[in-house]
Structures are given as structure tokens and as C-alpha cells.
Amino acid sequence: MWRLARRFALFWSAGVLALLTLDSVAASNAAVSLNNAAARNALAVPRWLYLSTGGGTIGASALLASFVTDRQYIEYVHNWAVDVHPTRLVRRGGTAVLRFLGVVALGYVIWSGLTGPQIPTVNGAVILVFAGVRAGLTIISYLIGNPWPLVNPWRTLSTVLPTFDIQYPARVGRWPAVGGFLGLIWIETTTPINNQPALLATVLLGYSILTLTGALVFGRDAWFDNVDPISVMFRFYGSVAPIQRSDDGLSIRPPGFGLPAKRIVDSLDDIAFIIALVWELTFTGFVTTAPGAAFVEALVSLGFPVLGVYLTVFIGGYGLFVGVYLAAAKRTRTFVGTYFTSRALALRFAPPLLAIGAGYHLAHYFGFFISLLPSLQAVITSPLTPPANPIVLTLPGWFEGLNIAFVLLGHLLAIWLAHAIAYETFASRLVAIRSQYSFIAVMIGYTVISLWLISLPTATPAFL
Template structure:
């Protein structure tokens, strides 16, 4: 069974750890120096015109037919996974856990980067909510109540924490019973929440929708403006600068980054030889230690980031309190880079196994997709030099983009006298994130 989505076994990567870490420090330091000298005013504007794509593309994307087809695809695929979860035999040949932990959790990253927030069309709960509203003749944008502004992204952050806890700390994450509970619970949570609070519920409280929207903010595709909905190609960092800031935004990125770091940490020799001996033979202790480790990782990421962003001088108390939320978007490239590096071979290789398994959801010898005779390709793992370069490159690219995003936002937030010195603490934190990310990748 698929118990966790860590790639594991990264000690064979043929790049000395010290070389990768020194290179990371130099990359971030040089990038910051270049930014300080050549980037002295904010340049990342989410309302910049960009390059307009053909008008017919906007019409196709926004058409009711496209939305209906993609919604049916999302609901149909969810039903197919449910068929495997409720009707298939438990064991490694069942594709439901892989669909949940691989295709959804990891696959949502490349999908959102390449296509923007397409999850808003594919989301099964959005589609089902729309169908219910159509049957009741209700406007899907509005609900019975107005979504409380004080909640912000907090429900999504807690939902993401519940998911990563299920995968990384619960007693049996790969069990079909676990997948069944999540399938039923998520559909009920999304549809009922949408009826209660309308479309805002998905934008702030749906964990997978918010996760996809955060990653999609780094996509090169966006809308020209809130009033002009034409699709344009734009600097991805400019799109990222437009990520809506709301309560709980730091919690969301902390859960995403902290959980990935914890997943890497559980593959290190220290955890496997030391920590596992503390709870060996006791399922309850195992859950307790893993839960404590996961929460510690998430809280440390959040605490260090909040302290670093509030360290700037020349700000009023109100401005200082707002800094973590205003700069939280700069962690999104780091999250994407680290998730991509950590789960790259996992997505490519176990993703193939999952798709092949889903061709026979009930394990009865079916071959409905014509994939029964295929075998997964492990080409990527068989080329460790390429895998190492890709992993290091993804981490460094994510961190450099994070530095750029943070620097540009700081130029608009910090007083002129502290525009550079006010970023030093955040710079050190990002270097630390780079060191930690590479160390955990290579120590697994």
C-alpha cells in the first residue's frame, strides 16, 4: 500500500551535499546582491497588461460547455476512484490511495503551474455544488450566510493540516477505510459549505482549492484585470504578487512547507535509527511522536518566518503585524520548488502505477483503459545524475524566485532608509530554508 508520498532513498544522488549547500548559499546571496543594486523599485504588478492571448481562447475557457465538461470529468474521476475505494480489493493493486496521495496531492502542482487555477473547473465539490444550486434555482456565488471575514484562510489551513496528518502521522494512511472517510467527508464538507457560504467557501475554506490557487498564482497565465477577463500571459511573479492576502495565509504556506520538510525528516537515518526506537511496537506512541514532529515542523516554519518579517525597523506596530501576511506569497515558489524536488520521482513513477491500477478499479481483470499490459517506467530513478540536477535545480529556483518576490514587495512596504537592512533577517531565513531543504533531500 502507499503509506506516504516521500520519494525516499535520496542518498544515491551523485552530488556531494556540501557542494549543493555552498552553491545554494552563493545563489541566494548573489541574487540578493544583484537585486539590491539593480532592482530598486517595485516591478511586479499583477495588473500589468501582459500579452493577450487570442480572444477565442478566453471564450472557450469561460464557456458554460467547457465548465460543464471539466466538471463532469472531475466528478467522473472521483466516482471512479470511489469505485476502487469501496468496491476494490485492499492491497497494492488498488489505485484509490495512489489517486488520493499521488495524482491529487502531488499532481495538482504541475497541473496548476501549467494551466492556472483549472482546479476551480475540475473540482468535484464545486461541480456538485453547482448542480445542487441549479436544481434549487440558487445563485452558486451566494450562500445562505455570508462567509465570516475573520475566518480568512484558516479553515483551509486546518483542512490541509488534517490531510498531511492523515498521510504522515495517522496509524494506517494507505488503508482503503482512510480513503473512504476522506472521500465522503471532503464531498460533504465542500458541498454543504458551498451551500452555506457560496463561492467564497471554496476560495477560502476548501483545502485543495486553496492549495491549487496558491500554486496557480505562480502560473504564467492570468486575467488582464478584474473587469477585463481576457486571458493574458504575464510574468509569473507578477501574477504571484496578486495572491489575495487574508487571515491565515501564513498558516497555509507553513503547513505546505513544514509538512514536506517533516516528510523528508522521517526518511533520515536519525529518525529511522533513533526516533523510531522510541515508539517501536506501540502504534499509539508512533502516532503521538509523528504528530508532535509534524506540528513542530509546521510551527517552526511559521514562527521563524513571522519573526523574520517583523524584524524590519521603521514600521508602525500595525504595519509590523501585517508584514507576515504581505510577504507570505514569497514562500509559494519555495513550496513549489521543494515539493517538486521531494516528490518528483514519486509522481512520475508511482503515478504510472496508480493510473495502471485504476484501469481495473474492482481488481477483476478489466482493462477498460487499455493499460493492462503496460509496466511502469523507472527511467528517472535509473538516471541519478539527472535526478540530482533536477532536484537541486528545483530547490534553488524556488528559493531564488522567493527572494525576488520578497524583495519586490519589501520595496513597497519598507521605509526607504530600511529597504535593504529590513530584508536581512528574511534573507537569512530563506538561506536557512535552502540549507534545510537540500540537507533533508540528501540525508533521506
């Protein structure tokens, strides 16, 4: 079985590699190619002022959080919840409707991409995937609740297929999902997948074959819990949402407050995936800005290959983000002198990064989603007759302030969650406070980088 598992892993890797080698001929970042009308301009205030203000806000919030030292109060706040128990009819009816819509949407995207007009702002497949799922459904997953386990069309289709139930190798963990997620981001950034509907449909068709084959071999739960990058992404984002599924219904509490006790991160591959959520938005934010494009152009002018430059920035930056976080965990262990290993500390303090990732995603995609909302509504209400001249909303200038607020709110929530985790982990109040310092420093660094990126004017990625 292990030999078959290794062969299938090679097959999966080969499939992803084939997708990665698609010809790069046009810009593919959704926020740029679909919505140039919403391109950002530089903010009117000096960048050093709001960057230092943003970093100072996070530092001040950490300082204030350190004064909340009542363990019973922290425990009470995080355990507070309202339980909702929908009737069996509502649960079954809602499940059936969402599963049906997911399968229909997948079929529609493939059909529309292959046979519809090859104009990205008109083709329903592009609008539905990037505005509906990449932006809208992901936003819903962390602001309200995660609907993907029910909407997921591949999981629904896999229920009618037999399964070989080959034991999934536990030591592999979620590393395939990490690689798959980074691969999908690379495809989105460096290929014309959102400019060419037929290419989008072809990629989704290949993804469907790989996914259904994997579910057939290893079983639905093992595949979608460990290998499928889209399912893992929604799982992590959904853990921040105020509405969580429970054994007998729904549980409602403040966003992210269930993370300290949920133990959603249990291995290094989970940390790698969470940091990938943060890094991918940093990477796409950088290469779609004027300074980012100028940086790439400068390196290419020196003789470096275009894709080599992008790949170096992509992999190197991701490795730097992971390395800095793990270094913070090692520094924390040395600083507080705890018996916890640096690995254990890294696992415990990783969930707050999900709040940062959610704030990043909202800042990058909320305006994009609002701009394309009329087009998305037209696709949903008239999928077979998309409008020839779709409406794209132009956002007012004050929308940039919302982006800054989203980033700061995500980081503030992360600071509080780290504070709660520290008090749950350490008996000594002084140790609990000191254990947060290194992780807060990393969060402040993430804040400054993100605020700097969203302040820059957008541009088409160079040479793509």
C-alpha cells in the same frame, strides 16, 4: 445564525478529528509506499559543500538583486503580460469538460477504492489520487495554471444543491482551512490511506459529505474560498503559475510575477496556510528519511508514544516555522524603523514563500510523478481494467540534481519577489534593501534544511 455557524464548526472539527484518529498500521507516505524503486541514495558530494553552496547561492542572489534599484524597470517587468481571449465556445466547452471529468473522477475513485483490488500499485483510486492529483495536478497548478476551480467535483456538485446562504463569520477567516490542511497531511503521513484503497475511498466519501454540507449551509463561494483546504491549497499554488485567469480571458507572464501586486495575502491565517505548505513537505521529507526514522525510534525507545512523537514534531516544527517568520517581520520593523507594523510587513512579504513551497513540492513529487506516469496513463486509458503488473519507472541517478535545482529555483524566485515587494513598499532605496535582510535569512534557512533532506536516503517511517 452565529450560533448555527458555531455548531457547524464543531461538527466540521469533529469530522476532522474522527479522521485523525484512524488506526495507524502502515506507512502512508506516497513517495515511499508506491514507488520504492525511486528511493534516494546519499549524494556523492560532501553534504557540507552543497548545503553551503545552496545557502551561498541564495545569499548571492539577494546581493545581486539589491543592485537592481530601478523602480520603473522592476514595475515594467512585473506588469508585462500577454492577454489571451478564448472564444465563448472554447471557454464554455472547456469548462463543461473539466467539470464533467472532475465529477467522474471522484465517483471512480470511490467506486474503485471500495470494489477494486486492494493493492495500492494496481488500484486505480490510489494511483489517480496520489500520482494524478497530489503530484500531477498540483504541479500543473503552479507550473502552468490552476485548473482546480473547474475540476473541483465538490464545487460542481454543489451547484445543483440549494443553499441556506448563512453568513460565514468573517472573523473566522481561513483558519478552518489551515486546520483542515494540517489534518489532511497528518492523515496522509500517519495512516495507511495510500496502502488501503478502501480506506482512501471511505475518507473521500466522508470528506465529500462534510464539504457538500458546508457548501449547502454557507454557500459555495464562502466555503471553497475559506474552509475547504484543497481549494485553498490550489488557490495559493496557482497564484505562482504563469497563466492567470482575468476578467475577460487569460493573462500570461513570468511565474510569480503577478504576486507583488495581487495582494493574495490579507490576514494572518493566509500566512499560516502558506507556511503550512512549506512545512508539510519538510515534515514528510524528514520522517521518510533514514535519520528521521532513527530519530523517532530513539524517542520511542525512551518510552514516548509513537503518535505522540510524530504529533510533537509535526505541531512543534510548524509552530517553529511560523514563529521564525513572524520574528523576522518584527525584526525588520525594528531594523528599518518603519511606520508599518510587523503584521503588515509579514503580510506583504508572505507571497514569496509560495515560490519556495512550489520548489519544495516539485523537488518532492516530480520524480514520483514521472515514476508512476505509465501507471497513471493506464488508469486513465483503461479505468475498468487496470494492469495486473503496472510499470513503475526507475529514475536515473542524475534526477537528484534536478531536485536540488528545483529547490534553488524556487528560492531564487522568492528572493526576486521579495525584492520587488520591498521596492513597492518603501520609498527609500536603502530602506527597501535593508527590509529584505531578515526575510532572506529565513529563506536561506529553509533552503539549507530542504537541501539537506533531499540529500538523505529514504526510509519507511518508523512504527507506521
